[in-house]
Amino acid sequence: MSAIEEKDVLIVEDSPAVGILLREFLNKLGLKKIHHCQNGKTGIESFKELVESNKVPLVFLDYNLPDMTGYSIMTQMLTMRPDVKIIIETAREKTEDSIKDVIAQGAYQYIPKPIRLEKIKEIIETLKIEETQSVDEGTSELVEKLLSNSTQISLLRIQQQTGKEEQEVMQIVKKLAADKKILQIDDIKEVACPRCSSVRVAQTFHCPKCRGTNFKQDKIIEHYKCGNVTSSATYTDDKCPKCHELIKVFGVDYRVQENMYSCNGCDEIFAEILLEYLCLRCNDKFKLDHAKLLTSKGYSWAR
Numbered sequence: 497m498s499a500i501e502e503k504d505v506l507i508v509e510d511s512p513a514v515g516i517l518l519r520e521f522l523n524k525l526g527l528k529k530i531h532h533c534q535n536g537k538t539g540i541e542s543f544k545e546l547v548e549s550n551k552v553p554l555v556f557l558d559y560n561l562p563d564m565t566g567y568s569i570m571t572q573m574l575t576m577r578p579d580v581k582i583i584i585e586t587a588r589e590k591t592e593d594s595i596k597d598v599i600a601q602g603a604y605q606y607i608p609k610p611i612r613l614e615k616i617k618e619i620i621e622t623l624k625i626e627e628t629q630s631v632d633e634g635t636s637e638l639v640e641k642l643l644s645n646s647t648q649i650s651l652l653r654i655q656q657q658t659g660k661e662e663q664e665v666m667q668i669v670k671k672l673a674a675d676k677k678i679l680q681i682d683d684i685k686e687v688a689c690p691r692c693s694s695v696r697v698a699q700t701f702h703c704p705k706c707r708g709t710n711f712k713q714d715k716i717i718e719h720y721k722c723g724n725v726t727s728s729a730t731y732t733d734d735k736c737p738k739c740h741e742l743i744k745v746f747g748v749d750y751r752v753q754e755n756m757y758s759c760n761g762c763d764e765i766f767a768e769i770l771l772e773y774l775c776l777r778c779n780d781k782f783k784l785d786h787a788k789l790l791t792s793k794g795y796s797w798a799r
């Protein structure tokens with residue numbers, strides 16, 4: 497039995513049906529230690545417990561949970577364990593750019609919903625190969641998997657993920673290109689750690705006031721009369737939590753702002769998230785203006 501089958505899996509997913517389906521698929525693939533949480537808060541708690549008992553679970557994370565945003569949860573998990581592998585489930589068909597975004601945020605992979613067994617199998621197999629990457633014969637297989645699983649990837653990233661010399665990686669890449677399995681595309685510029693030059697960095701997201709990472713997407717209501725600006729959830733039975741009057745006519749009495757964020761830590765309401773970076777290799781935290789920007793050749797899988 498390989499180490500992957502021994503791993504704990506943490507599913508953070510609010511739909512019980514999807515949770516059961518995922519559990520079934522993972523069981524079929526030999527993973528038995530499955531934990532299922534239905535919201536961000538309990539997901540973070542379970543993650544913490546596992547980490548404290550020296551287990552780093554493989555995480556399947558629903559990106560659209562009601563109590564915390566997906567990137568808030570990812571930030572908290574990556575800050576505790578930069579080596580955690582988080583697989584994002586996305587409901588909608590994602591564009592290439594938004595997939596690049598979640599990967600840049602530190603996600604290991606993403607799976608589109610509805611979830612298919614085949615895709616889960618692919619991810620578990622890649623993980624298995626990565627675990628055995630010290631075995632020399634695995635290198636070209638690993639490079640091929642990395643390429644086939646990404647929409648695009650840089651030479652630098654392939655090198656760093658495999659831990660192999662540029663020359664060896666280049667040879668494999670050249671052969672794959674000659675076999676028309678991959679295409680060379682434009683050079684890729686990536687954010688890298690200012691301390692160790694690793695491109696395996698994650699974006700982290702913070703409340704601009706307390707720098708905390710526990711916040712949720714929120715709908716905000718402003719009551720004109722008393723000036724109260726709080727989450728729509730605080731207007732119980734349409735009553736303003738400050739002046740206790742009923743809010744009546746939309747646009748006259750009050751206005752609604754969608755796509756805002758509210759901090760679960762300090763109650764701050766904000767439109768712009770504070771963005772920072774975390775190096776997944778050396779744990780250095782840095783802001784974009786301190787980051788290194790590294791450019792290398794880009795490749796994509798020929799489909």
Ligand SMILES: [Zn+2]
Nearest residue numbers: 703706759762
């Ligand atoms: Zn805050």
Ligand SMILES: [Zn+2]
Nearest residue numbers: 719722736739
């Ligand atoms: Zn009011």
Ligand SMILES: [Zn+2]
Nearest residue numbers: 689692775778
């Ligand atoms: Zn670093």
